[in-house]
Amino acid sequence: MERLKVKLNNLELDNPVIPASGTYGFGYDYLDFYDPNILGSISLKGTTLHPRFGNVTPRIAECHMGMLNSVGLQNPGIHKVIEEELVKLDKIYHKKIIFNVSGFNIDEYVECVRLLDNIDKVGIIEVNISCPNVKDGGLSFGSDCSSAASVTKEVRKVTTKPLFIKLSPNVSNIADIAKSCEDEGADGISMINTLIGARFNLKTGKPILHNVTGGFSGPAILPVALRMVYEVYERVNIPIIGIGGISSAYDVIEMMYAGASAIQIGSSNLVDPYTCKKVIDDLPLVMDELNIKKITDIIGRAHK
Amino acid sequence: MVFNMKKIENYKIIHNNLIAKNTYEMKLEGNVGWIDKPGKFINVSVDSNYLKRPISICDYDETTLTLVYKVFGSGTKWLSNKKENEKIEALVNLGNGFELNTENEALIIGGGVGVPPLYALSKRLKEKGVKLTIILGFTSKEDSFYIDKFKELSELVYISSNDGSIGEIGFVSDIMIKYNLLDIPYYTCGPTPMLKAVHSISTAKGQLSLEERMGCGFGACMGCSHKTKNGYKRVCVEGPVFTSEEIIWND
Numbered sequence: 001m002e003r004l005k006v007k008l009n010n011l012e013l014d015n016p017v018i019p020a021s022g023t024y025g026f027g028y029d030y031l032d033f034y035d036p037n038i039l040g041s042i043s044l045k046g047t048t049l050h051p052r053f054g055n056v057t058p059r060i061a062e063c064h065m066g067m068l069n070s071v072g073l074q075n076p077g078i079h080k081v082i083e084e085e086l087v088k089l090d091k092i093y094h095k096k097i098i099f100n101v102s103g104f105n106i107d108e109y110v111e112c113v114r115l116l117d118n119i120d121k122v123g124i125i126e127v128n129i130s131c132p133n134v135k136d137g138g139l140s141f142g143s144d145c146s147s148a149a150s151v152t153k154e155v156r157k158v159t160t161k162p163l164f165i166k167l168s169p170n171v172s173n174i175a176d177i178a179k180s181c182e183d184e185g186a187d188g189i190s191m192i193n194t195l196i197g198a199r200f201n202l203k204t205g206k207p208i209l210h211n212v213t214g215g216f217s218g219p220a221i222l223p224v225a226l227r228m229v230y231e232v233y234e235r236v237n238i239p240i241i242g243i244g245g246i247s248s249a250y251d252v253i254e255m256m257y258a259g260a261s262a263i264q265i266g267s268s269n270l271v272d273p274y275t276c277k278k279v280i281d282d283l284p285l286v287m288d289e290l291n292i293k294k295i296t297d298i299i300g301r302a303h304k
Numbered sequence: 305m306v307f308n309m310k311k312i313e314n315y316k317i318i319h320n321n322l323i324a325k326n327t328y329e330m331k332l333e334g335n336v337g338w339i340d341k342p343g344k345f346i347n348v349s350v351d352s353n354y355l356k357r358p359i360s361i362c363d364y365d366e367t368t369l370t371l372v373y374k375v376f377g378s379g380t381k382w383l384s385n386k387k388e389n390e391k392i393e394a395l396v397n398l399g400n401g402f403e404l405n406t407e408n409e410a411l412i413i414g415g416g417v418g419v420p421p422l423y424a425l426s427k428r429l430k431e432k433g434v435k436l437t438i439i440l441g442f443t444s445k446e447d448s449f450y451i452d453k454f455k456e457l458s459e460l461v462y463i464s465s466n467d468g469s470i471g472e473i474g475f476v477s478d479i480m481i482k483y484n485l486l487d488i489p490y491y492t493c494g495p496t497p498m499l500k501a502v503h504s505i506s507t508a509k510g511q512l513s514l515e516e517r518m519g520c521g522f523g524a525c526m527g528c529s530h531k532t533k534n535g536y537k538r539v540c541v542e543g544p545v546f547t548s549e550e551i552i553w554n555d
Contacts, residue, residue: 024524032310057517057527066354074526
């Protein structure tokens, strides 16, 4: 459907709906529910240079209209993902994917991005900078402008593919950080990653998550994501993929008003595996209701 | 292939009765054609909470399935308040289930809320002509359930409780040692410390059904990963049933 098409740099998507990294595995856990080819694209499970088991369980907690996870980037490592997962995925999903990478030092990011540069299936490289910088104090790469800029600068050197930096919301100056990434050559911004939360067992008083803290996501965070996308849209001239709490076609419209060119749906997939399909089916109806002819007409409407 | 798919189904509640302390039996009518073996689970939507509640199938026939669940928090509390003829929604056909590959004799070992999936399993094994020895452990008498139902399936049913208020005082593993049941192929479900004890003292092969906090229940979130000798497995997809040969305890 022509009116749902959006563009992220040179990549044209049939619609703006993309399942978010970490909620869609490597693409085949939803085959019982719908054909993944209806999606605009897929952001794959966060991948690191080396295999990772992730955190000790329990890894999941919940709250009103949301959940916490401390999965800890469990993945088989980028070599196995390229050699096995992408090959399997190519048989069931015929569009380009968004490859999400993480690292614990800059060299790991660079090596991952370098390995992806010549892979045709990869339409966008999404660089998750919410991980701790193990070599330099353990603070997240996404927590200040200079470390966000240095990751962007170094990965930019090894690829010509579109680079989207995925920002952490656990900062006081997200628009400044987005601008630093743009200045160092980022082609786009994915935002937001999860907020940091914790829950405690009422009977024992102990943390529910073994890791104590976890990433807080779900419909409860939608207003935070909308506010941050709004702020970043004011500061940068590169496209934004809006992420955070989206569960309906109305949420998609609102996120695009705030400034997103496309959106990702995360936790809602886990609660209702049909969410992305329902949102794609509902979008034309909601657009009719709101007198929207083409979805691209509304990007950044909140600013006009 | 179509019959093996995960899907959302609606069920009508036939009854939802208190059968032990904080423990309910919910019988549901609806599509059960996907249940090809015992030990699978469904992920029940609860209006009170964001995430669904994974509950194992206790019993099933051609048109109904039965859940036995304990009220632990707000989600199971909400479920316990549902009435006859009301509807519930669930994501179904989850988990791998037990393999009925025991030929002559099997030991069934259940602890607390781990007992329910062993009931349908015991029925299927008995239909196959397998001789069953059953051990059920509960915290105390007021927590116990289904003892008479298990006794219909075998003359060899041992009961233990932590306080001795029903059966013998102690753990199911004490019963295994006392009655020399350590070399019978086993099926077990219950709290993790119990599973570890059973796994370490038995000299026979077994199938262990694990419990873990889940996000999605269908393999997408990696919330319930468990280490095995064959790599990392998701309790919700490759489990909840693992073999004694492959299992490794996370700590």
